Amino acid sequence: MRVGEDDNTDLIRKACRDPDAFAQLYLMHYDVVFCYCVRRLFDGHAAEDVTSTVFFKVMHHLSSFDGGATDFRSWLLRIATNAVNDYLRDAQRRTQLTEKAVITTRTESVFAIDCDDKLLDRKALLKEALLSLKPKYQTIITLRFFENMKLTEIAACLGKKPSTVRSWLSRATTKLRKKLDAAMDIRGSEQ
Amino acid sequence: MNDNEKYIQEFVKDLPFDAPNPKHRDELKKELLSTFPRHRLQPAGHTVGIWRTIMKSRITRLAAAAVIVLAAIAALNFFGETSGVVWAEVVQRLENIKTISYKITGDLKGMPGIPEGYVAHSTQDVIVSYEQGAVRIDSAVQTPGGTRKAQTHILFKDSAVFTVIPDQKKYFKVAISDEQMQKIGEENGDPVTLLKAMLEHKYTELGRKTIDGVEAWGIEVSDPKLGTKMGSFISGGVFDETTLQLWVDQKHELPIRIYATGSSKDGRSLMEMAYDNFQWDIKIDPARLKPEIPDDYELVAQGKWEAGKEGQEIIEVLRLFVEFADGKYPASLKTMTVANAIAPAIKKKFSADSGKPSKELIARLMKVDMVGLMYTTLEREGKDPAYYGDKVTAASPQAVLFRWKIDDNTYRVVFGDLRTEDVSADKLTQLEASSNVKQK
Numbered sequence: 298m299r300v301g302e303d304d305n306t307d308l309i310r311k312a313c314r315d316p317d318a319f320a321q322l323y324l325m326h327y328d329v330v331f332c333y334c335v336r337r338l339f340d341g342h343a344a345e346d347v348t349s350t351v352f353f354k355v356m357h358h359l360s361s362f363d364g365g366a367t368d369f370r371s372w373l374l375r376i377a378t379n380a381v382n383d384y385l386r387d388a389q390r391r392t393q394l395t396e397k398a399v400i401t402t403r404t405e406s407v408f409a410i411d412c413d414d415k416l417l418d419r420k421a422l423l424k425e426a427l428l429s430l431k432p433k434y435q436t437i438i439t440l441r442f443f444e445n446m447k448l449t450e451i452a453a454c455l456g457k458k459p460s461t462v463r464s465w466l467s468r469a470t471t472k473l474r475k476k477l478d479a480a481m482d483i484r485g486s487e488q
Numbered sequence: 489m490n491d492n493e494k495y496i497q498e499f500v501k502d503l504p505f506d507a508p509n510p511k512h513r514d515e516l517k518k519e520l521l522s523t524f525p526r527h528r529l530q531p532a533g534h535t536v537g538i539w540r541t542i543m544k545s546r547i548t549r550l551a552a553a554a555v556i557v558l559a560a561i562a563a564l565n566f567f568g569e570t571s572g573v574v575w576a577e578v579v580q581r582l583e584n585i586k587t588i589s590y591k592i593t594g595d596l597k598g599m600p601g602i603p604e605g606y607v608a609h610s611t612q613d614v615i616v617s618y619e620q621g622a623v624r625i626d627s628a629v630q631t632p633g634g635t636r637k638a639q640t641h642i643l644f645k646d647s648a649v650f651t652v653i654p655d656q657k658k659y660f661k662v663a664i665s666d667e668q669m670q671k672i673g674e675e676n677g678d679p680v681t682l683l684k685a686m687l688e689h690k691y692t693e694l695g696r697k698t699i700d701g702v703e704a705w706g707i708e709v710s711d712p713k714l715g716t717k718m719g720s721f722i723s724g725g726v727f728d729e730t731t732l733q734l735w736v737d738q739k740h741e742l743p744i745r746i747y748a749t750g751s752s753k754d755g756r757s758l759m760e761m762a763y764d765n766f767q768w769d770i771k772i773d774p775a776r777l778k779p780e781i782p783d784d785y786e787l788v789a790q791g792k793w794e795a796g797k798e799g800q801e802i803i804e805v806l807r808l809f810v811e812f813a814d815g816k817y818p819a820s821l822k823t824m825t826v827a828n829a830i831a832p833a834i835k836k837k838f839s840a841d842s843g844k845p846s847k848e849l850i851a852r853l854m855k856v857d858m859v860g861l862m863y864t865t866l867e868r869e870g871k872d873p874a875y876y877g878d879k880v881t882a883a884s885p886q887a888v889l890f891r892w893k894i895d896d897n898t899y900r901v902v903f904g905d906l907r908t909e910d911v912s913a914d915k916l917t918q919l920e921a922s923s924n925v926k927q928k
Contacts, residue, residue, distance in 0.1 A: 310630070313609060316524040320517055327516075331508045341506035349516050356520055360609035360630070361593030361762070382701045420503045432701070441493075442500050456765065470492035477499060 309369060313360045323352060329370060330377050336443045337381045337435060339424040350380045371454040374440065378455065382432040422484070426476035434469035441466060587772050589615045594761035596629070607758070615772055621645045622777035641779040650779040657785045662854070697735065700764075704735040704744050729753075742768055757824050798862035799873070799892045803902055805855050806877075806890070810906060812837055815882025817889065821875045823860035830856060866892050872899075876925040880904045887923035891916060 311318035330351050335344035354376050362372050427435055440446045440454065448466070452459040489497070592612040612627040621644035628637045641650045652659040694706030710731035733747040746763035802821065808830055809817050818829035834853070866873040873892040880887040885905035894900045899916045901909050911919065 313630075314607075316521050319524060320521060323517055323520060324513070327513050328508045331513075332505070335505050339505075341509070344506065345509065345512045345516075348512075349519070352516060352520055353523075356524065358593075360595060361611065379700050383698060386698065386701070416502060416504060419499065420505075423500065423503065438496065442497055466493070467490075470490075470496055474492045474495055477496075 305369070309359070309362065319356065319359070323355075326370070326373055327352075330373055333374055333377050333439065333444060334381055336439050337378075338384070339420075339428065343384065347377070347380050347384050350384075351377045354380065368453070371450060374444065375454050375456065378436050378440075382436070385428075385432050385435075418484075422477055422480045426473055426480055429476060430469065430472055433465060434472060437462065437465045437469045438473060585768050586619050587615070587617045587768070587770055589613070589765075589767045589770055589772075590763055591765040592761055592763050595758065596761075597758040610761075615770075615776065617772050617774075617777055620772075620774060620777055624777050639779065641777065643778075650781070652779055652781060652785070657782070659779070659781055659785050659787060660854070661787065694733065694735075696738075699735055699745050702744055703738045705738050706733060706735040708733045742766065752822070752824070798865050799871075799890075799894075799900060799902075801855055801862055802859060802890065803906060803908070804852060805859050806902070807906060808834075808852060808856075810882050815904075817877035817881060819878040821859050821863040821877070821890075823856070823858075826859045827856050874920075876923070879925050880923065882906075884923075888916075888919050888925055891920075 308318055308322055312322040313319075327348070331344055331348045334347045334351070335341055338344050338347065351373070355373065358376075362369065427438060430438070436455070437451065440451045441448075446454065448459050448462050451457075451466075452462045455462065457465075592610070592614060594610055595607045596610050597607045609630045610627065612625050614626075615624045616622075623640075623642040623644075625640040625642075626637075627640065628635050630636075637653070637655060639652045639654070641652075642648075643650070647663060649662040650659060651661075692708045692710075694708050697704050697706055708731060710729070729752075730748070730750040734743055735745045736742065737744040743766055744764065745766075748759065748761045748763070750759040751757065805826065806817060809815060813830060813833040816829075818826045820826075830853075863873060863875070871893045873890070875890045876888060877890075880889045882904055885903055885907070887904045888901055889904050889906070890902040891899045894910065897913055898910050899913060901911055901916060901919060903909070
């Protein structure tokens with residue numbers, strides 16, 4: 298157990314019934330949830346909507362959390378994953394997001410500071426490719442490469458066996474790479 | 489890390505994403521706090537004597553265990569020969585299930601062992617083996633005094649329930665007669681019986697819903713008589729209203745979630761539980777299903793619940809009121825009413841004497857939590873029970889306090905002084921009329 302973990306565990310317990318403690322817990326974890334959502338959805342407004350959904354769920358179900366402070370992040374990300382997947386499940390919305398991903402890339406560049414065109418292009422390719430994968434593969438990719446979680450942590454977060462996660466990760470990375478390669482080939486031939 | 493992973497890691501490196509917006513963060517905070525659940529704002533909990541905490545923790549476990557057992561069995565037997573698209577296959581699948589594990593989370597208020605007005609947050613990890621006839625529940629309940637952890641083992645083959653509290657090195661044992669165990673099995677284990685019980689009541693098809701990203705189909709039963717008809721375990725004599733909602737994963741045709749809610753009319757008792765994380769036919773180490781009780785653990789008390797002796801057991805509980813509460817009986821035989829009525833008297837007695845109740849007394853007190861269950865058992869079995877504790881005290885030795893039917897035309901009557909007499913139905917009518925206990 299890390300230093301301060303006891304305090305966090307106490308805070309989680311208090312937050313079940315004390316609005317101030319809940320507010321503190323919320324502020325400590327808002328960024329984690331938002332950053333995860335924005336990396337899944339590639340859209341700041343959509344990420345804010347889903348972040349709101351996540352924290353309302355957290356507020357109503359915090360009492361069901363029975364782990365320690367180290368598990369709390371995984372628990373939050375699990376809720377966030379379900380919320381993002383629910384959001385994406387609307388096929389029309391998913392299509393819109395994918396389309397928007399391409400359209401907004403260039404617009405973004407107008408406002409981008411410290412971002413070169415190559416990075417924005419890469420981001421656009423990733424958005425298109427990633428959002429076309431099944432939600433479970435999107436989840437795995439985001440948790441592994443953006444949240445830098447280990448397989449066992451992802452397994453705990455998703456409530457799956459590590460072997461299942463390993464297999465999903467393998468399929469997800471293969472599919473994503475193929476899509477990225479294909480997209481870059483098209484991009485190359487257009488230029 | 490393989491090539492694909494290295495490739496993707498390199499690809500995503502340094503990609504720019506929107507940063508969190510402090511304005512949204514602050515607005516959401518305000519919104520959340522404005523809707524913070526009011527029932528969570530807890531009053532300070534009462535301090536309770538350690539013996540009582542121990543006793544009641546067992547009781548809570550047992551009550552919860554009973555709920556769980558029914559829910560587990562209900563999960564297996566909810567569906568029968570309905571004409572639904574999915575149900576026939578669900579039944580087929582469930583009939584072949586040998587083991588289950590699942591998690592229960594939720595809030596409990598006004599249950600035995602939980603201070604008045606306090607909402608206790610409860611989590612329970614349950615494993616059930618139908619092959620071995622055993623259930624294990626690892627539970628944690630947050631109370632003002634901290635989190636109470638316990639392991640409950642229900643051993644159907646041994647007709648016994650053990651509750652072990654490792655933190656305190658203590659355990660309880662309740663023996664349930666073979667007849668009672670068999671009855672529980674017959675009433676709750678038979679799909680047709682249970683299905684008929686459901687169909688006798690109003691049930692609602694809830695349609696489709698997405699649960700944790702899974703398409704599910706739901707059914708709900710909500711009826712005041714649900715508790716008694718379905719084994720009374722859900723209500724346990726605590727709740728006036730209970731609702732059971734079951735959602736089945738349409739793809740795999742297995743239950744994915746159960747919601748059990750219960751409430752009393754006076755609002756003092758509440759249960760909101762969700763059952764999920766179901767895993768079917770998992771491998772269970774048989775050793776996990778047997779209670780591990782080290783030699784240095786103290787057996788706090790042993791209880792016994794025998795089928796057909798509910799009326800007598802209730803009298804034993806009422807005797808506590810003669811001994812400790814000046815003969816003033818509880819207003820009703822609902823578990824919480826009885827517990828709340830006897831607790832102050834017992835507490836007063838033992839705080840004044842600075843003594844500790846005997847194991848025998850604790851065993852007697854353990855029956856308090858079963859009162860509601862026993863009374864609803866009498867109702868369910870058509871034994872026509874009636875209780876008049878709101879009008880009769882020990883000071884009225886000739887008045888009818890409690891009665892139930894012991895055969896077709898004979899009632900056992902318990903008078904204010906707890907004397908009993910077996911009388912005909914006609915005689916009972918006269919006795920009740922002279923006692924002035926019947927509502928006009």
